[in-house]
Amino acid sequence: MTTAAARPRQFDLIAFDWDGTLFDSTQIIVRCIQSAVVDVGGQKPSDEAAAYVIGMALMQALAHAAPDVPPEKYPELGQRYRYHYAKHQDDIALFEGVLPMLQALRERQHLITVATGKSRRGLDEALGSVALRGVFDGSRTADETAGKPHPLMLQELMAEFDVTPERTLMIGDTTHDLQMALNAGCASVGVSYGAHEPDAFHALQPRHVAHSVAELHQWLLRHA
Numbered sequence: 001m002t003t004a005a006a007r008p009r010q011f012d013l014i015a016f017d018w019d020g021t022l023f024d025s026t027q028i029i030v031r032c033i034q035s036a037v038v039d040v041g042g043q044k045p046s047d048e049a050a051a052y053v054i055g056m057a058l059m060q061a062l063a064h065a066a067p068d069v070p071p072e073k074y075p076e077l078g079q080r081y082r083y084h085y086a087k088h089q090d091d092i093a094l095f096e097g098v099l100p101m102l103q104a105l106r107e108r109q110h111l112i113t114v115a116t117g118k119s120r121r122g123l124d125e126a127l128g129s130v131a132l133r134g135v136f137d138g139s140r141t142a143d144e145t146a147g148k149p150h151p152l153m154l155q156e157l158m159a160e161f162d163v164t165p166e167r168t169l170m171i172g173d174t175t176h177d178l179q180m181a182l183n184a185g186c187a188s189v190g191v192s193y194g195a196h197e198p199d200a201f202h203a204l205q206p207r208h209v210a211h212s213v214a215e216l217h218q219w220l221l222r223h224a
Contacts, residue, residue, distance in 0.1 A: 019118065057143065
């Protein structure tokens with residue numbers, strides 16, 4: 001019998017979303033968005049509205065979550081979000097099982113990357129805070145390329161590592177992640193433990209929807 005370790009790879013490049021997929025930050029982000037909107041005089045978004053925008057570029061996300069806040073207040077809105085997030089950054093941690101999963105993928109010689117709506121500064125701070133430097137082969141953030149669901153993040157990563165869409169897998173917790181994969185011609189896997197309810201995933205044709213990191217790990221060993 002062919003073992004998972006010996007089975008030929010189906011995907012050379014695996015791109016992970018960050019918040020809500022690898023990093024357990026969804027509820028913190030929701031509360032920070034809500035606080036920032038209230039700070040600038042907007043109506044507090046519902047939990048669902050604040051969670052929906054996770055994965056978008058920051059200002060796009062805040063504008064979508066706060067339709068009653070005028071554009072001239074967007075700079076202040078962004079500042080207030082960053083203020084609240086900085087207060088809680090140490091509260092955020094990797095989901096249990098993420099490090100062993102990433103290590104197993106590296107042992108199988110997959111290229112491991114991050115495609116995130118975070119800023120470059122935010123991602124680099126997060127990577128440093130959880131001692132993950134060197135684990136990922138590459139990354140793209142929303143402030144250095146197009147935001148999700150535009151496919152440019154994945155297209156740039158594929159070009160950097162000379163990998164075709166057919167050999168690339170995107171893993172994320174939002175419809176923005178899965179739509180980006182579809183737009184780029186890549187396969188995707190959704191995770192249900194992050195920001196979006198998984199009922200909306202199926203129209204975006206993910207190969208699988210994982211309900212825990214452990215389930216995701218096992219699926220990747222069998223199918224990636």
